[in-house]
Amino acid sequence: MPTLGEIYRFLADIFPETELIGRQDVVIEKISPIEEAQAGSISFIANSKYEKFLAQTAASALIVSKKLDTRQAPKELALLRVDDPYTAFVFVLEFFNKPQDIAPKGIHPTAVISSSATVHPSARIGAYCVIGENVQIGANTILYPHTTILDGTVIGECCILYPHVTIYHNCQIGHRTIIHAGAVIGADGFGFAPQKDSSFKKIPQIGRVVIEDDVEIGANTCIDRATLGETVIRKGAKLDNLVQVGHNCSIGTNTVIAAQAGLSGSTKIGNSCMIGGQVGFVGHLEIADRITLGGQSGVTKSWTKPGEFLRGSPAKPIREQLRQEAMLGKLEEMMHRIKELEKQLAELKAENKTTT
DSSP states (O other): OOBHHHHHHHHHHHOTTOEEESOSOOBOOEEOOTTTOOTTEEEEOOSGGGGGGTTTOOOSEEEEETTSOOTTSOTTOEEEEESOHHHHHHHHHHHHOOOOOOSOSEEOTTOEEOTTOEEOTTOEEOTTOEEOTTOEEOTTOEEOTTOEEOTTOEEOTTOEEOTTOEEOTTOEEOTTOEEOTTOEEEEOOOOEEEOTTSOEEEOOOOOEEEEOTTOEEOTTOEEEOOSSSEEEEOTTOEEOTTOEEOTTOEEOTTOEEOTTOEEOTTOEEOTTOEEOTTOEEOSSOEEOTTOEEOTTOEEOSOBOSTTOEEETTTTEEHHHHHHHHHHHHTHHHHHHHHHHHHHHHHHHHHHHHHHO
């Protein structure tokens, strides 16, 4: 088990401003949420909601902001003070989370690999993987068991594809991409032409999917191939589990999308956007850079002003949406007032009739 001094030196190499207050020889056995931490644990505070646990935590060490007032901390609690405790904690997680060697080196004897495929000698191919014709697998890439790569797909270096990932034909996967279990890349887009007899004629989907470098795709996410051209996930984008990306969509650099969001075909999302869970987009929209969408928003039109925070269904700028939400909360009260006014008006009319 590492000591706090070892963790401090690890962080100081990355964040030179790191300060250690307390004993270096404390042994750190595990990482814990601050509300559950016990002796031997290290945790962190990056959100003001958790500052209330500072005075009562049983953790041996905390990673905190240099701006945090720590006078209420227990005397025996060691502190690692940094400018950005959240990012520092991510690196500590990496320090503790050594890669699991589930896929052995080399190619498992049960894997089925086309003779025309090119697999780098350093790649790892797990049990029952299927690799089609003219597929290329880059250096140090890992395919976990039951992964299927269809003809003509190119996968870059240092990628990780977890069990039961399926990548259809002629797709391109960039370097250092992580694709979690059950994801499907390159299935047909949802394209059907209505016929006079009320049936539907399937539209051939002859495009492909391009995923650039440093992208992460969550479990059971589906990214459909383009009808023509490309469905593109740009460099550094992160998609959560159960996200649906329709044909010909484009997701910008460093954009993050939470679970159960759905993009209809030809939706274009800009760079550095934050899309909450269960957000839905109608097709053929454009979303500018740095836009934030609150969970369960329904996006029915394009938004071209960068940096907006949108919320609601249909999505609106958050101040406008909150104002309307507040008015909705008063509808019952307004209804009672209107009925009272109607009653008073009826009484006045009755009085006028009697006086005339």
